[in-house]
Amino acid sequence: MPRLIPLAFALLGLLALVPAPAPAPAETRPLGFGHFLNNDALGDGKDRWQTGSYTLSWLRGPEWQGRLPGRPFEILEYRLSGAVIAPSRLKSLRGDRRYVGKSAVSLHTQFAPTPQTEADLGLGVVWTGPANGLSGVQRQLHDLLGEPRPRAADSQLPNHLYPTVSAEIARPIALGRAELRPFAEARAGDETLLRLGADLAFGQREKGALWLRDEVTGQRHLGIGGTDAGGTAFVLGADVAHVFDSAYLPGGWGVQPEQTRSRLRAGISTRLGRVGLFYGLTWLSREFVGQPEGQLVGSVRLRLRF
Numbered sequence: 001m002p003r004l005i006p007l008a009f010a011l012l013g014l015l016a017l018v019p020a021p022a023p024a025p026a027e028t029r030p031l032g033f034g035h036f037l038n039n040d041a042l043g044d045g046k047d048r049w050q051t052g053s054y055t056l057s058w059l060r061g062p063e064w065q066g067r068l069p070g071r072p073f074e075i076l077e078y079r080l081s082g083a084v085i086a087p088s089r090l091k092s093l094r095g096d097r098r099y100v101g102k103s104a105v106s107l108h109t110q111f112a113p114t115p116q117t118e119a120d121l122g123l124g125v126v127w128t129g130p131a132n133g134l135s136g137v138q139r140q141l142h143d144l145l146g147e148p149r150p151r152a153a154d155s156q157l158p159n160h161l162y163p164t165v166s167a168e169i170a171r172p173i174a175l176g177r178a179e180l181r182p183f184a185e186a187r188a189g190d191e192t193l194l195r196l197g198a199d200l201a202f203g204q205r206e207k208g209a210l211w212l213r214d215e216v217t218g219q220r221h222l223g224i225g226g227t228d229a230g231g232t233a234f235v236l237g238a239d240v241a242h243v244f245d246s247a248y249l250p251g252g253w254g255v256q257p258e259q260t261r262s263r264l265r266a267g268i269s270t271r272l273g274r275v276g277l278f279y280g281l282t283w284l285s286r287e288f289v290g291q292p293e294g295q296l297v298g299s300v301r302l303r304l305r306f
């Protein structure tokens with residue numbers, strides 16, 4: 001319990017910036033759709049640890065005027081995701097982390113508590129274990145591609161539901177045609193952590209858009225399209241987290257989480273007519289004591305505009 005005290009104060013500090021919710025609008029409509037794929041086959045090419053995830057987001061609200069509303073719950077994001085975390089050798093668990101198949105559903109709201117800041121609040125549930133079917137999907141994909149069957153899934157984390165809460169606060173800083181965005185994040189539930197970082201975006205950036213943050217890599221991806229389609233743009237980012245505990249690294253398994261977790265990322269987005277493409281690379285530091293090295297994860301997003 002003492003480990004949760006700093007997180008509790010952090011969440012209270014973020015929530016103190018939240019203005020009172022506005023009355024629910026009479027009508028809402030679809031505002032945008034986001035999706036984001038991570039896979040280590042697109043990075044270092046090794047089927048291990050944070051090996052793959054996919055996120056879908058549907059955003060609704062009364063309207064989008066190219067900027068965040070001042071109050072929460074005017075913009076709502078319905079997020080669905082699935083991920084597989086695996087040991088480095090799918091046939092063996094010796095000295096490695098436990099296999100995890102996890103799916104999650106969450107509700108987020110993005111808003112601007114002050115004219116200089118941006119915030120994201122989220123509530124959700126993470127579902128782990130064989131009952132969610134993700135380990136079965138990986139088995140089928142490996143059979144189809146002629147890859148080894150993930151026998152480590154036979155000893156995966158059991159079926160369990162973890163309620164989650166998350167909060168992010170950021171302050172965008174204009175630097176000519178570029179933007180620096182320092183941020184702080186807190187999360188509790190499946191993992192309890194505090195994170196500090198920053199993202200730098202430059203080039204022909206899309207203006208008036210709403211961006212979402214990927215949970216695994218920290219890459220920011222498009223949720224609502226902007227008023228200016230933009231062209232080729234680049235992003236750089238880094239963050240460091242203090243991890244209080246992780247349900248994905250249970251103490252009884254003999255593998256302990258690293259207390260400090262870092263991420264370095266870079267990406268490029270471009271438009272080819274009506275087609276938009278993003279590709280990014282993220283280096284993830286070691287997540288558990290005894291992990292021999294970090295890993296490189298690749299990310300992609302394809303966008304079609306009609």
